[in-house]
Amino acid sequence: MATIDYARRVESYYPSKVREVFALAAKPDMISFAGGAPALDDLDFDFLADASARILREQGRAALQYSIGQGVPVLREAITQVMSLEGMTAEANRQVVTVGSQFALNLVAQNFVDPGDVVLAESPSYAGGMAVFRAYEGEVRQVATDADGLVPAAEGRRCRLVYTIPTYQNPGGTLMPEHCRVELMEICERHDVYVIEDNPYGLLGFDGATHRALKADHPERVFYLGSFSKIFAPGLRLGWVDPPAEHVAMLVGTNETGVLNPPTFTQLLVAAYLRDDGWQDALGHMRQVYARKAGVMVDALREHMPAGVTWNDVAGGFYVWLTLPEHVDAYDMVAPAIDRGVVYVPGVAFYVDGRGTHELRMSFCLPSTEQIATGVEVLADVLRQESAR
Structure with a gap:
């Protein structure tokens, strides 16, 4: 097989932890907190x-x-x-x-x-x-x-x-x-x-x-x-x-x-x-949907997450950012969480120097409110098991 000489700039590319997570999560009925995909159900x-x-x-x-x-x-x-x-x-x-x-x-x-x-x-x-x-x-x-x-x-x-x-x-x-x-x-x-x-x-x-x-x-x-x-x-x-x-x-x-x-x-x-004048009305409805979903996620986090877990106030956008106890590696939790039907993105995906090991991103935009409540409870249980190791 011939040697492939890629352009020098290819050496600077690095595997995306986001893509790795999506590859692991290619299963039906997965509750996904991973992607930033908007909810499209209410488009006209x-x-x-x-x-x-x-x-x-x-x-x-x-x-x-x-x-x-x-x-x-x-x-x-x-x-x-x-x-x-x-x-x-x-x-x-x-x-x-x-x-x-x-x-x-x-x-x-x-x-x-x-x-x-x-x-x-x-x-x-x-x-x-x-x-x-x-x-x-x-x-x-x-x-x-x-x-x-x-x-x-x-x-x-x-x-x-x-x-x-x-x-x-x-x-x-x-x-x-x-x-x-x-x-x-x-x-x-x-x-x-x-x-x-x-x-x-x-x-x-x-x-x-x-x-x-x-x-x-x-x-x-x-x-x-x-x-x-x-x-x-x-x-x-x-x-x-x-x-x-x-x-x-x-x-x-x-x-x-x-x-x-x-x-x-x-x-x-x-x-x-x-x-069409209706696009801003549709946008207003999207905001209400996302606000409701964010509220469900934060309420579930308060109810189920163990002590030592913190997260940001959510006033808009798609994401909640969690900080775990420092001895817990969020990437090590990915596989057991996926085994139980929940996927998220570990924090190391959002740094270039290896930081973020005890952080993670959860997206509330696409899953239903029922999926959000269930998924947070599952993730909290996975976290407790990982913390006990």
Whole structure:
């Protein structure tokens, strides 16, 4: 067999603990606290079916044809209205539509991260983000966080980018308060560092309130990443990036190199969805569903978890972050939990240096309330057995 010489950058890839967990969990009837998949039961599928048919009847030749690398204008205009909900005055000609916000992150990293460049990120942080930076051979340094998210004072080193999820963070569920946002941006302005603001959960606060995006007050300092995966449907694979103005053309060119253009039909479908006044009502209902599920999870944790287990307050997003007693390894619990029909993601998936052994992430977005209550009770029992070893 011939020797395969992969590109040097492949050496920086590392196995994802998230993917490992999903591989172990490929069983029917599994209660999954692992993925960040939205609940889609309440989408108006009749509306979407009618809109799809209308698009094909009236715009079929365009909808099924190649388009432009920046994204169709009607969707980019709709995106500016979505962004206005978090205080941003966005311009359609600055939006770059991408095949999911993950690819938007890839575009920024591809253009700004050289081998050895330092990228600062929260600790813990989104595993997919860490994988992107490491794929381009960046040196990810995760700085301290607390219940409010990234601790700005921890940033004292020269870096290329700061990556943050300030609103209902993945995996920690934290919400960065206004004073921390101000301090973070002051530091980045002072040191001339760009910020990647990843914001898939910003409209999913349980109380319906939104929080002013970093981008709103620093449009030329922030690459803002948005996604339709959490507020609409991940299967459409659409997101976007709003970059500083001087980098729009560069990102469009890179987008064209990678995918030619994002899918035209799904862009038109999302634009039709956003033109309908009912989409915000549907979003409000989603928030109620997630709030109810989060409440069930927290109540079950209070009832069943042994002493020494703590978790974050949950005000929005998809996740609860648990800290276990230090002698318990969350990864060692994965297999026995799966044997009993429950799966979660161990904390080490969200660090680049092996930390997180006694932490784990639980997602409440997809399972039913009954599954959540049952799954937490099972997991608490597994934890007691592991603690007794």
